[in-house]
Amino acid sequence: MTSFTQTAWQANLPLFETTRDMPFNRELAEGVLPPEKFRHYIIQDAHYLEGFARSLAFVAAKGWDADHIVQFAKAAEVTIIVERELHADYFERFGVSPQDFASAELSQVCNHYVSYLQATCAQAPFEVGLAALLPCFWIYREVGRAIHESAATNNSYSAWIETYAGEDFSEAVDAVIATLDSVAARCSARSIERMHLAYRRSAQLEWMFWDSADRLESWPL
């Protein structure tokens, strides 16, 4: 039997390929992404990662056993540590002061994605929250690797690329995939259906997140 994660990946493959091939990611690989677009992205992503870490903490609290609690509480911690390292560096380079960041409102898409993740992880069963979190790990690794393969040397975005194409992140992704498959093996058909919907929604929101940075999205009023 095909695993939950392989089924979800295959079912959403065209969506992933569209995400991987977005102009934003191609330009990031070539090092020609306009700085104001990366600045928009990195500010929103710092907000996003805080919500992502909170979502991981909700999922940790719902774990079926102690290993789950450790895995997701640790992932919440690592998310904040990496967010601080990556963003402190880029905030300085792109001239984002602590005040700029504090006063930057979440964009429509960032707000939607974070609200969706937090609500799902807080209110839905453990396995559904986990499925909603998987694209955040897996799509980032695969996009990171694709960008890494085609990246120009001397790319000002290399710290970002190395983080998501790197070994530490990949191990965390493999661990989430393994946990989700072992959990899915004990879930009802009804739960599996909800998990696929949650996975797809997050995969869509990953595309939308990059797209919103590409459009320098702001609120219409």
Ligand SMILES: Cc1ncc(CO)c(N)n1
């Ligand atoms: C929007 C988004 N999704 C996933 C990650 C990586 O977990 C990230 N940094 N930003």
